Amino acid sequence: MLIVTTMMGVILVNNYVLAQFLGICPFLGVSKKLDSAVGMGVAVIFVMVLATIATWPIMQVLNNFEIGYLQTVVFILVIAALVQLVEMMLKRYIPSLHKALGVYLPLITTNCAVLGVCISNIDAGYGYLLSICNSAGAGIGFLLAMVLFAGVRSKLENEEGVPFAFRGVPLTLITAAMLSLGFMGFSGLFQ
Numbered sequence: 001m002l003i004v005t006t007m008m009g010v011i012l013v014n015n016y017v018l019a020q021f022l023g024i025c026p027f028l029g030v031s032k033k034l035d036s037a038v039g040m041g042v043a044v045i046f047v048m049v050l051a052t053i054a055t056w057p058i059m060q061v062l063n064n065f066e067i068g069y070l071q072t073v074v075f076i077l078v079i080a081a082l083v084q085l086v087e088m089m090l091k092r093y094i095p096s097l098h099k100a101l102g103v104y105l106p107l108i109t110t111n112c113a114v115l116g117v118c119i120s121n122i123d124a125g126y127g128y129l130l131s132i133c134n135s136a137g138a139g140i141g142f143l144l145a146m147v148l149f150a151g152v153r154s155k156l157e158n159e160e161g162v163p164f165a166f167r168g169v170p171l172t173l174i175t176a177a178m179l180s181l182g183f184m185g186f187s188g189l190f191q
Helices: 002-015 024-029 034-064 070-091 097-100 104-110 112-121 126-158 170-183
Strands: none
Touching: 002 126, 024 104, 024 126, 024 170, 034 070, 034 097, 034 104, 034 112, 034 126, 070 097, 070 104, 070 112, 097 104, 112 126, 126 170
């Protein structure tokens, strides 16, 4: 039950993009088209889970040698290596998705949501399995936010009633703020 509560909490209540404001760059940049948003969301889920699978045991080793202060540097290196692996796999096996994601795929390396979930798993004191489930939930929450935002953006982009001054970036930021406010309605749902 703890796993389900943790996952639902990080998907809806503590969504890394809409509640904690981590991972905003790909959220705003890749959400113009639904297919790229889904591709980016799935890639982030994959990288978040892989990063947690790799970083949690590494943190235990760092703690055993009393060099836990190297956590951020080591985690960034691990995440960068994993993103390169994902990029090579996409380039070889799914070139259309690799092309659609473009420059945003390497941005997963610097996506603070990926680093944030790895560090928050350690800070929360989660065990290995709960850390992996929390990361999967965080990735699913990222995917959900991306898909919802891409759907709203695609509808608003072709809307003729939008004043000229609000078109483009202002409308994108206002829409993101409204989506974030919508997710605030879930607060208190999972403790």
